[in-house]
Amino acid sequence: MKRFVLGTAAAAILSGLAFTSGAQAAPYGYGHRHVLTPYERGVIARSQANLNRLRWRVRADGRVTPRERAVVARAQARHNALVWRLRRS
Numbered sequence: 601m602k603r604f605v606l607g608t609a610a611a612a613i614l615s616g617l618a619f620t621s622g623a624q625a626a627p628y629g630y631g632h633r634h635v636l637t638p639y640e641r642g643v644i645a646r647s648q649a650n651l652n653r654l655r656w657r658v659r660a661d662g663r664v665t666p667r668e669r670a671v672v673a674r675a676q677a678r679h680n681a682l683v684w685r686l687r688r689s
Contacts, residue, residue, distance in 0.1 A: 640686045
């Protein structure tokens with residue numbers, strides 16, 4: 601009798617494990633995807649244009665000093681932060 605009860609309990613546990621499904625990933629595209637508004641696209645375009653103009657000015661004399669390189673890097677970081685913020689808001 602003891603063997604029968606233990607065998608039945610083990611079979612029930614194993615069958616329960618076999619029929620349970622694993623965790624499923626969220627479906628593709630799950631959640632809210634932010635679509636940029638025309639204003640936000642304009643802000644990003646103006647920021648990129650300003651960055652390009654700065655790069656053009658820095659390279660105009662054919663020599664990029666370490667200070668100018670730092671200014672461009674800081675402007676690029678600010679632009680990247682702007683884009684990140686607008687895309688995730």
